Amino acid sequence: xxxxxxxxxxxxxxxxxxxxxxxxxxxxxxxxxxxxxxxxxxxxxxxxxxxxxxxxxxxxxxxxxxxxxxxxxxxxxxxxxxxxxxxxxxxxxxxxxxxxxxxxxxxxxxxxxxxxxxxxxxxxxxxxxxxxxxxxxxxxxxxxxxxxxxxxxxxxxxxxxxxxxxxxxxxxxxxxxxxxxxxxxxxxxxxxxxxxxxxxxxxxxxxxxxxxxxxxxxxxxxxxxxxxxxxxxxxxxxxxxxxxxxxxxxxxxxxxxxxxxxxxxxxxxxxxxxxxxxxxxxxxxxxxxxxxxxx
Amino acid sequence: xxxxxxxxxxxxxxxxxxxxxxxxxxxxxxxxxxxxxxxxxxxxxxxxxxxxxxxxxxxxxxxxxxxxxxxxxxxxxxxxxxxxxxxxxxxxxxxxxxxxxxxxxxxxxxxxxxxxxxxxxxxxxxxxxxxxxxxxxxxxxxxxxxxxxxxxxxxxxxxxxxxxxxxxxxxxxxxxxxxxxxxxxxxxxxxxxxxxxxxxxxxxxxxxxxxxxxxxxxxxxxxxxxxxxxxxxxxxxxxxxxxxxxxxxxxxxxxxxxxxxx
Ligand SMILES: Nc1ncnc2c1ncn2[C@@H]1O[C@H](COP(=O)(O)OP(=O)(O)O)[C@@H](O)[C@H]1O
Ligand SMILES: [Mg+2]
Ligand SMILES: [Zn+2]
Numbered sequence: 001x002x003x004x005x006x007x008x009x010x011x012x013x014x015x016x017x018x019x020x021x022x023x024x025x026x027x028x029x030x031x032x033x034x035x036x037x038x039x040x041x042x043x044x045x046x047x048x049x050x051x052x053x054x055x056x057x058x059x060x061x062x063x064x065x066x067x068x069x070x071x072x073x074x075x076x077x078x079x080x081x082x083x084x085x086x087x088x089x090x091x092x093x094x095x096x097x098x099x100x101x102x103x104x105x106x107x108x109x110x111x112x113x114x115x116x117x118x119x120x121x122x123x124x125x126x127x128x129x130x131x132x133x134x135x136x137x138x139x140x141x142x143x144x145x146x147x148x149x150x151x152x153x154x155x156x157x158x159x160x161x162x163x164x165x166x167x168x169x170x171x172x173x174x175x176x177x178x179x180x181x182x183x184x185x186x187x188x189x190x191x192x193x194x195x196x197x198x199x200x201x202x203x204x205x206x207x208x209x210x211x212x213x214x215x216x217x218x219x220x221x222x223x224x225x226x227x228x229x230x231x232x233x234x235x236x237x238x239x240x241x242x243x244x245x246x247x248x249x250x251x252x253x254x255x256x257x258x259x260x261x262x263x264x265x266x267x268x269x270x271x272x273x274x275x276x277x278x279x280x281x282x283x284x285x286x287x288x289x290x291x292x293x294x295x
Numbered sequence: 296x297x298x299x300x301x302x303x304x305x306x307x308x309x310x311x312x313x314x315x316x317x318x319x320x321x322x323x324x325x326x327x328x329x330x331x332x333x334x335x336x337x338x339x340x341x342x343x344x345x346x347x348x349x350x351x352x353x354x355x356x357x358x359x360x361x362x363x364x365x366x367x368x369x370x371x372x373x374x375x376x377x378x379x380x381x382x383x384x385x386x387x388x389x390x391x392x393x394x395x396x397x398x399x400x401x402x403x404x405x406x407x408x409x410x411x412x413x414x415x416x417x418x419x420x421x422x423x424x425x426x427x428x429x430x431x432x433x434x435x436x437x438x439x440x441x442x443x444x445x446x447x448x449x450x451x452x453x454x455x456x457x458x459x460x461x462x463x464x465x466x467x468x469x470x471x472x473x474x475x476x477x478x479x480x481x482x483x484x485x486x487x488x489x490x491x492x493x494x495x496x497x498x499x500x501x502x503x504x505x506x507x508x509x510x511x512x513x514x515x516x517x518x519x520x521x522x523x524x525x526x527x528x529x530x531x532x533x534x535x536x537x538x539x540x541x542x543x544x545x546x547x548x549x550x551x552x553x554x555x556x557x
Contacts, residue, residue: 164409
């Protein structure tokens, strides 16, 4: 629809329904985003719209991306680090179609990056926006299912429960077993759910030059981290947070400092570890880095 | 009373009333509780004991009256008019509340150790080893096998659950403990063991407590003073032995005689 609109010479009409959502809705979402940026880590309710895709596909992230996108943007979508999964390809195509924006797989070139479950390896810079798809934005949900009560706990900074969860982890497993979605305290105020990123990525949330926005479609919540925000993982003095990853180099590019996925490579069940961030791995290989498993 | 003349009460209740619509919960309650004292509140079911206790502990807002508590920082403060964060902080540190049903006072999905450690973590404890040691210590003090520290309370007997609830409440060294029928719902032999344990803790820690019960044996064993409630009002109050051995009010006489028949 907007593809036709954009053909019109009249500039005022040209952007009408740019990026699928109507202007009214985008204004409402932008207000929620601005409120989120003003109160880092606070979950702002918003009236989530029906999107032409199922909830599990990141409709919260898509609405946030649609609300912040401008025609000059260059858009990247990653799903667990990869640009080429069905999910990533569909969302990228959706915005090519409805906003006509340029797309890229290069972290460096992108101005808006929508992500599911990863933060790119390449350090983000000022001017970039990272949009997270969030399934459950409430970090207290697992021990306190009542929404009325969790709101009160946030309001009163009553976060003892979060440490109870970590205590239970250590009691049961001997260490903090929470490997994804690791809870963090933002600016010494709100405890925030960072979406299911691996804890390897958790330190990248902190002091980041880019704007980070988190959209939960089904749960109708947006939260945000403005640039250079203090973000601290919850832990114990004698069980400090550790950003762990598999102890291997990438089989394709040899990187020793990137987050790795274990993949099966042949019918005999052979496995190799490769960078989960496909753009990062390709860029390294393009500049001559080689791993042990490159045929 | 004259013995307390120069002391500041720990809790000073003034004219507390609570209605549920037309129904009276409790009416115009006033009394003082001094440090180290255990006050028993008895009366038949529906006489307003739980309502009063909930008003004192900040779970219910009374319609009228004030509840002055001797805070560590600022002396006597009206907890009814405190901000919610202040009141919550109070209930995590200086107050404890033991519910009749341990399910209301425990996290059933969290291990025994986690249940005991929660209040410590809520007030900032961040050393796992220390929290664990406190949990072991408290399980031991309430006579729970410390080998059960990682088990969930759902695997415990009713008596163990109640003892765990007590440990979870006392771990931060509260100055005032509210108990609502702490032995209710337990078998008689289990009740006796819990009462012995409570009596030991009250003595050793010098606890101040308000215990609501319909069981006169409980107050006989634990309470220094007694208030007898009927239809939301106090009909008689005094030293426990005096009230039980020489009841003045006809209603108290009835209560005492019915327990004697048991
Ligand atoms: N939530 C409530 N709504 C309406 N009436 C209540 C409620 N709770 C208690 N009451 C009434 O208030 C009176 C005192 O109840 P309660 O404080 O529970 O007494 P007790 O603990 O001595 O059994 C009773 O008449 C009871 O029915
Ligand atoms: Mg009651
Ligand atoms: Zn690689």
